[in-house]
Amino acid sequence: xxxxxxxxxxxxxxxxxxxxxxxxxxxxxxxxxxxxxxxxxxxxxxxxxxxxxxxxxxxxxxxxxxxxxxxxxxxxxxxxxxxxxxxxxxxxxxxxxxxxxxxxxxxxxxxx
Amino acid sequence: xxxxxxxxxxxxxxxxxxxxxxxxxxxxxxxxxxxxxxxxxxxxxxxxxxxxxxxxxxxxxxxxxxxxxxxxxxxxxxxxxxxxxxxxxxxxxxxxxxxxxxxxxxxxxxxxxxxxxxxxxxxxxx
Numbered sequence: 001x002x003x004x005x006x007x008x009x010x011x012x013x014x015x016x017x018x019x020x021x022x023x024x025x026x027x028x029x030x031x032x033x034x035x036x037x038x039x040x041x042x043x044x045x046x047x048x049x050x051x052x053x054x055x056x057x058x059x060x061x062x063x064x065x066x067x068x069x070x071x072x073x074x075x076x077x078x079x080x081x082x083x084x085x086x087x088x089x090x091x092x093x094x095x096x097x098x099x100x101x102x103x104x105x106x107x108x109x110x111x112x
Numbered sequence: 113x114x115x116x117x118x119x120x121x122x123x124x125x126x127x128x129x130x131x132x133x134x135x136x137x138x139x140x141x142x143x144x145x146x147x148x149x150x151x152x153x154x155x156x157x158x159x160x161x162x163x164x165x166x167x168x169x170x171x172x173x174x175x176x177x178x179x180x181x182x183x184x185x186x187x188x189x190x191x192x193x194x195x196x197x198x199x200x201x202x203x204x205x206x207x208x209x210x211x212x213x214x215x216x217x218x219x220x221x222x223x224x225x226x227x228x229x230x231x232x233x234x235x236x237x238x
Contacts (some may be wrong), residue, residue, distance in 0.1 A: 002156060034216040036224040038157075045228040046157065046210055052216045057226065089157055093222035097176060101147070101159035108199055 003028065004090050007040040012080045015112045020075040020107045022090035028102060029070035033093040033100070037066055037075045040106075044060035050075060077109075085111040114138040114227045116210055124200050128236075134193040134210030134229055141191035142166040145213035146173030147225060148184065148195050150206035150234075158206075162213060162223070163193060200236045207231040 005023040012018040022035060027037055036047040048057050048075050050066035053073065063078045073092075077084055090104040115163040128217065145168065147158040161174040162186040172184040183196040192209055211225035 033220070033222050036216070038225075039159075046211075048224065048226050048227075051214070051224050051226070071211050077146070083196070091157075091224065093217075093220065100173070101162075101175075101223065103157045103159070104154040 003098045003102035004104035005020040006107045011110050016080045018077045020088050021087045022070050022073045022104050027096040028092045035068050035073035036091045045046045063099035082111050116229035117235050118229040118232040121234045123235050126201050127192040129198045132195040132208055136191045146193040147211050147213050149209045196234050205236045207233050
């Protein structure tokens with residue numbers, strides 16, 4: 001049971017806009033802590049995709065964006081590409097015994 | 113170019129110990145904390161712990177699930193972070209990753225991870 005809740009899977013077709021949600025609680029996202037997102041291809045290490053809610057590291061395409069509100073955060077992929085087929089994880093800081101670093105369970109995104 | 117390379121995984125019998133190394137290059141090792149993670153087959157990411165930068169005391173912090181069994185350390189002269197896994201059990205079977213720590217809020221400890229190693233597989237089986 002992950003501290004942050006993500007849908008196990010979302011899907012989309014090339015060119016579509018896809019949103020992946022990440023729901024937390026008052027001990028993590030709701031307490032104001034930043035949310036970060038990682039992309040992971042099968043058999044590979046995670047890659048930082050979005051940091052501090054809505055910032056893209058150098059090299060990440062601008063079709064990836066993030067937002068945070070209340071106890072939730074979202075990753076949006078605009079103009080889905082076949083190469084975006086991957087797993088996506090949200091991560092935050094948590095003040096409960098589950099922390100301090102907590103992840104969502106991950107969302108698999110097949111590009112149809 | 114920042115690089116992190118894990119080594120030292122492999123097959124272990126329940127109860128045995130292993131040491132995983134994370135060799136780094138391309139940045140000033142002493143300026144950064146290093147965190148460790150694992151990912152069991154078909155599962156999500158789990159944070160294991162953090163060994164802070166030398167300037168922050170080089171202290172370690174652990175997830176409750178591994179505290180007392182796993183130990184983190186670092187060799188500043190070699191730029192290597194270590195994960196010592198003791199009293200291994202079957203549930204410790206996973207790919208283990210190291211990653212460099214950045215803080216989104218240093219005072220709270222809120223952190224994220226910008227560079228990751230490729231991972232090393234630890235299989236615990238009798």
